[in-house]
Amino acid sequence: MPQVATTLAFADRLGAWKARWGIGRLNYLVPPGLYAVGAPTPDAPVLVTANYKMSYDIVRSSLTGRNVWLLVLETYGINVWCAAGKGTFGTEELVRRIGISGLAGAVMHRRLILPILGAPGVAAHEVKKQTGFTIRYAAIRAGDLPAYLDNGMVTTPAMQELTFTLRERSVLIPVELVQALKPTALTAAVLFIAGAALKGPADGLTTVYAYLGAVVAGAAIAPLLLPWIPGRSFAVKGAVTGLTWITAFYLLAGGQGWSVPATAAAFLSIPAVSAFYALNFTGCTNYTSRSGVKKEMRIALPTMGCAVIFSALMVLAGRFL
């Protein structure tokens, strides 16, 4: 039986930091199976989690001084919430893992404690039917596990309510920026060449700065300021931060000297770029619905596309007419 430490080493913290920056994030995992935290007896509770190492680390570090069983499912290194959405943190894997791990022989009782965010993948009644194990969904955050276990396994309303604090949002930003890096670098190169060819290297650079600011406004500023930016739609929120950015850039970078078509193009295309990146952040939130995102995309994507194409046409027309 593998024994689990409940204190995180420097290597664990470094690993989590690297994963947040997208370094080896898709291959950060622990072997699935049954683990012992402390010295669990056959009556000790059984907690279930995913085999993304960051998930496993967060769970075990919340269990200091306790004697419990930890059943780690094979989710291919994906966290509980995303794996439940995909179905890998699911009924089938849970049933299979209960069998392979010999859990029924290790414990006398037939109860499992699951994270609430694992529920989209697991049908509790099916697991009960197939294995005899009863499921209780304990809490959203692993940090609430001690209180849950100490309070006679009662879920308080706070344990069941999602939050999306500034801190919770900010840890998601690095990977957003890293993932935007490649397309952003390509676009910046194209913009520089186009700007330099049309007017000169200095204008090419100005275009690139404006564009990079638009990416940051959409992928970092909009997520950070999310609840304070007006609008329900993420595209609108992104357009707001983009418009704020281009206004500031216009005032600070001597926009008064820009040509009329260039100014119009900047105020049209920059908010569109920010809106695109802000819309992309819907995938990282914990309150946007698939139907809502679909609705936004149907309206926002064609609008953004038109804004960018129209901007390019204006700049070209301003140069050649």
Next chain:
Amino acid sequence: MKGFSYLRNVATLELNRDACIDCGRCSEVCPHQVFSLEENKARLINFDACMECGACAKNCPAAAIRVDAGVGCATGLINEWLREQNFYRVSKECC
């Protein structure tokens, strides 16, 4: 969820109260407190907070809940659409 609200009247969530057996699972698994248990039946009290994760429908032993659950991010939806159009292979870089 305090301080956050997304688009209204878009969720595909449906509850068939006649089929409800009052087991309480839906309100146990919903992270947005969409359900409440009243008069021995579940009731939708916060429809617009639904993020269509599908936990309630998956865990309803009476199959009284329906929701079109699935990937809800823009990148995922664009990839899904590109795949349907047979455009290109989809990169693995997603959560």
